[in-house]
Amino acid sequence: MIIIACATDDKKRFTDKHFGDACHYLIYKIDKDHCEYLKEIDNTVGEERFHGDPVKAKGISNILSRENVQVLLSKRFGPNIVRMKKSFLTVSVKTNEIEEGLKMVIKNFDKIIDEWNKGEDRGYIILR
DSSP states (O other): OOEEEESSSSSBBBOSOOOOGSSSSEEEEESOEEEEEEEEEEOOOOSSSTEEEHHHHHHHHHHTTTOOOOEEEESEEEEEEHHHHSSSEEESHHHHHSHHHHHHHHHHHHHHHHHTTGGOOOEEOOOO
């Protein structure tokens, strides 16, 4: 089982912006067979002072860590991906629809768990 956060502005589709710029994060618990919606979290971290602001990355990280999130799921990540992958596995999906992205995660569950288990040496995953 893993806990993931989906970056969204409208609660149906992934944001077209970078993960950290999304208005909301939808939190799900996922295993090999299904996913369960847990909650929605608003992105309350303020505007970044500059592109790739480490203060913003820390704020997003703190919000999601309190929810035990392990995987960040989005269409796009910005320069803070380097900081975020120390604590999270970043997974990029090539779809607009959150429901479709969740199906992709279930289909690739073992691959995601294997990468998560690498700890701070983890890379990132792109699902098509």
